[in-house]
Amino acid sequence: MLVFENIMLALTAIKSNKMRSFLTMLGIIIGISSVIAITSIGDSAKGVVGKEFESFGMNNMYLYPNWELTQDGVEESDLITPEDIEALKARFPEDILYAVPNVSANSDTKVGRVEGKFSMTGVGADYGKFKKNLSILHGRMINKSDVAGGKDTIVIEKKAAMNLFNKENAVGETISVVINGEMKDLTVVGVYEVPSSLFDSMFMSQSYSAYVPYPILVVGDGSAWAVELYTNEKKDQAALGNEFVKYLSRIKDKAPNFYIFESAESQMTTINKVLGTLSLAIGAIAAISLVVGGIGIMNIMLVSVTERTREIGIRKSLGARTNDILMQFLIESMIISAIGGVIGTTLGVAIAAVGMSFAKIAVVIDPKVIVLAVGFSAIVGMFFGLYPARKAAKLDPIEALRYE
């Protein structure tokens, strides 16, 4: 076929009508650039989520009763007792590296005239080892003797130290809080910092984070609604989680699926799924603009065929066959559309890069998406160019020549 000649011809036609060609491409440019931008932003967000989860340990897991199965709220017997935790640890010595009842408390505090609110999480002795993104700036993390003795100690975040004590090193200071209705004076034993994360801005919280030995937060016999675990990270988290809840349900004399688990990994999968669905949905909407762009191309190609009726007649008089004319116009609309696709891709990548740089996130661009975008726009061009091209190809030579 005369593919090369037709490509040159199409480029000449596009060049000789620059403004019109550009306006025709605009629909495709807008469509493709939004698809590319949205999918890149989605992919970049996924990458960030992955890093985020990795930073606080992919082997983090919680076990708790399945709320849907507890008829009238959590009953006393549903709670996880210290004995249950010991039993779990004994049953899976290799796989459970850390197991502590999941307890927390919120309390207002006042240091001098500065007020603040603490959100305290009860932790065990080795917590600092597992929570990978936590770094101690001053003092130490909650240790074995704090936990064993249920000592009134607290590790606060840097922001709290700065705001309440006007200094970073607040070790040795005292913070008064109310825990389970009881006033307690906690001694600051450490100041920590976690690198700022995507979630900070998502879950903007007014309160300071802090860690305390879990025994000072528990009530009664030490039962809690959930248990926090760190597991053997070399194993498949979902498989481990299933084993744990099966065992826990059995020793608690419950239905096999009464307890459920939520792992960092499964959370990440869920978030990624949501992000994926979201960018797919927005991408689909953006794809509609591609169709609109295609209609624009069809419209202009119809005009172009009419304008060039005489040229078509001349070509036919010189021996062009129906297929030659068809290809000429088809290739022209494909090239217009593909050029639009290339411009749109560049623009989309730029938009994604600018957007991501505001969010301080590295851009992730899937080369597959680019190939797909340019290919798809060429197909759009072909599809919408087919009707005008057929119209041109079917022209009767003598009638086309007579066309004024």
Place this chain on the structure above:
Amino acid sequence: MTHEIIKIEGMTKVYDTGEIQVAALNSIDLTIHKGEFISIMGASGSGKSTLMNILGCLDRPTSGHYYLEGVDVMEKSDNELSAVRNKKIGFVFQSFNLISRTSALKNVELPMIYGKIGAEERKERALELLKNVGLADRSHHMPNELSGGQKQRVAIARALANKPQIILADEPTGNLDSQSSVEIMEIFTQLNRKEGNTVIIVTHERDIAEFTDRIITFKDGNIIRDEYTREVGQC
């Protein structure tokens, strides 16, 4: 006896314009031999262009037969007709019909593109054809940068691109001054005398017709006269 390259029998062309039907050709019979140099004359509207378009396979008659080199053209498919237009017939129009914004060279290359001739050979031949019509230095000019006579010479070069035997020219000098007209007619004469092309020219100027060997006169879709102005010589 020379070879009958074109033979027409009982050819009628009726234009149906809705209210009225115009018989542009009225059961025409005509035989043209290979190597003839013919002019077709007649008043405006007498059917000359209609005949030329049918001879050039641009249009189909309403009824009758057209044998080109002994083969009935009516039987041919669209693609076969394209091939005939491409290879066997060179058509020259009154209005030149060059493709605008396309250089003289590219215009001349066109029939060779559709004839699937390689780029290099195509260009070489196009340059030679342009040289033959005296436009070697105008090959990169656009049609709107050429005079009428120059345009028509490009059109002739283009018609000759695939070395067709038959040259059909519908009032090729109709838009030209007398000086250019003579130049164009000299090219046609050369083609006929030197290359042996069968050349058929429509004109309504007597002195243009005088260049040719045979003058066919039309009136109201009929041939009213068919005369040889001089002995059909060599061949």
